[in-house]
Amino acid sequence: MNPENNLPKQTERETNSEIPVNPNNPWERLTSFSEPPFSVDTLRRIYAEEGGEAVFEQIQNRPDPDFIITTLQTALTSASEYETKTDTGFSEVIASARKRLQEAYLIIYTITYGGEELSEQQLDSIVPIIPPVFFTNLINAGKLSDVNPNDLMTYLLDPDNPNLPESNKATIRRTLEPFIRSFLASDEANDCLDYYLPFMNALSQSLNTGSIKKIIDFANEIHATAKRIVDEAYEDTAVGALSPKEKEEDYISLEEVYPEDLNIEGIQHFLGIAIATAPLSEQDIQKAFETQTPETIIPYLMEKAIGRSRFSSDVEKYLRDNPEVSEEMARRILPFVIAYKKRFGDPEMIKTLSNIEGLFEKYMPNFSREVRKEFARIDKEPIDQIPQPPSLSRVKALSDEIYNSLFTTSKGGEVVLDKKRAKRLPRILKKPPRKSLLALVKNLPPQKRRVYEDFIKNAPEEYVTRMAGIIMPYLAGVYTVLSGRVNRDIEKVLSRYPETYLKFLQGRDKALEENLANQLKRGFFRRHPFLAILLLSSLAGAGVYLQQMTGLNIQDAVEIVSQTVDVARQTADTAVQTTKELIQSNYSNAMETARTNLQRYWTNSNVLEFIEEALRKKLIDSIDTSVDIQTFISRFY
């Protein structure tokens, strides 16, 4: 090995007598690994100066290659186990980085030891571990890409560096410098740090004193850096925060959501027009992707575009001014619009899509015969008549419509509870889902009522159940607050939809969560205090809404939200149990548990008082004064 690398052998003996090596501490012994070998001249000098016994002592105390190999093999095993837990792509990067680091190690090893006595197999076992000297400059850099190769060179050539003999410095520079420069410039540099986590952990646990403190710092730094890199890498992916199983379940491509006949190209083209004609900004699109699910994003964007007054005229103008592309656009977009309209059961969405369809139909006579024929065929073709499930925002909108229908305007112009309607609510809610929903929409204005009735009558059972699972418990909560008592029928309603309700309350339903946040901004808390209490009491995500509900200043809100995150994390199990108890009508116990949790984790009494005071105030201000809300609240707080 040595002749192959054409590297000079050690000629001087250098020891670091200031650092006592504890033979019982393998890691300390490992750090002495960098002590260079003894040349014959050195041995003769030792013999002449200190006698024969000193020769044997010096050689005995030299690091034991077998020990080093064993230690490093252990670290390697640990690292490999870690490596297999990461995903394949990352492993490939690490493997690639490791290969390059192996080369570096070989070079360093060869320089300092002459590569004596270690077989290729042995080298293969230990080379994944780079001597600390190679990374020490990371202490001040944070990550490899920030390390200035010149600084590293300076370190390597440090006259006080006991690891590197003076005679080999030129060789080190000549051999290592190109490699280090190349390595640090590569993308692999940071990724490779992850590979060293287990080793560094073991190192930091084992080293704890004196002269090697810098290695501990170094290990900690590497650890933190690697962790940050890994976190950032995962944050960069939309599914990064999920477990592999969740990734598989939750990561759904647009193509999977929309069948082929819905024409993905058409969707993209529509978005292109929407941006080109300026009703949708890039920020709108960006926000849509951040807040909407694959299921809701297109309706959301269309609604946003159509909702802007200039959209139709802008698109018309665009089509008129660009006759050569209008046919092509229609060819791409219309099949999508028609198919989507047929599939999508939501009445508002159908209206939106019809507007778009009408826009293109206006220009239809100008299109080629072939295209017109094609449109006619698509239009007549019966595409699955099964309506799509309503978007959650639509369901929420419907529940608000129903909620509002419980109120009426008094002669004095005030909005007051329609007691007759409210009184009927428990009986309506306890009916089977479809019948219950049909009864609830009866109070809506005629036009809306017809639309919703059509949908509820024709929708598959699962969609109706889904809607009911959100609307019923919600209205049951509203009724409880308004009446100040827990009705037996209401208890049945709450226990009928545990899964849906739990999912909703645990914040897993992103679309609804977003909608709820928007509602809160518009005074949701005032109108739905019961739900607000639930959210505030113990459930994950409560803090997110707090700022919206109470109008806290940012600093206070941040404090509460951060505490809430902890609450959510620490009380996840309790929260689920609390909710289950609540749904199972063990109402008082549930709220008592919630209150205990609140007090246990929100230790800041000012915050606690603030929340309670805000609750009381908001409730009292907003609820019909005929209801003894104080009694209601005092039952729980």
Added chain:
Amino acid sequence: MAVPKNILSLIYNVLAEDFINAIEENKLSINEQKKISSLILENISKDKTENEIMKFLETLASDYPFFSKSIETIKVAVIEKTERKNPKENPKEKEVLKKLQITLRKYESRK
């Protein structure tokens, strides 16, 4: 009987010379160097008797032949020093033994 410190030093020095020569001639790997050093330090100490040390040296010489010459030198040196240390012994007998040892060594080296 414990071996005096000066004799231990002598043994170490004689062994070290042959040891360094063997390293120079690439006869020893790093592992072997360490192993031999440990063996020597462990078995040649003031805690050992002269007989134990001599027995160890015989074994060492049989495992590592380049030490054979040293062993003989050591034996002679040990005897000389022991004689010096025990002047009451018969000088004539001692002289005969010495001549005999020298003759044996010459004979061995010729062989």
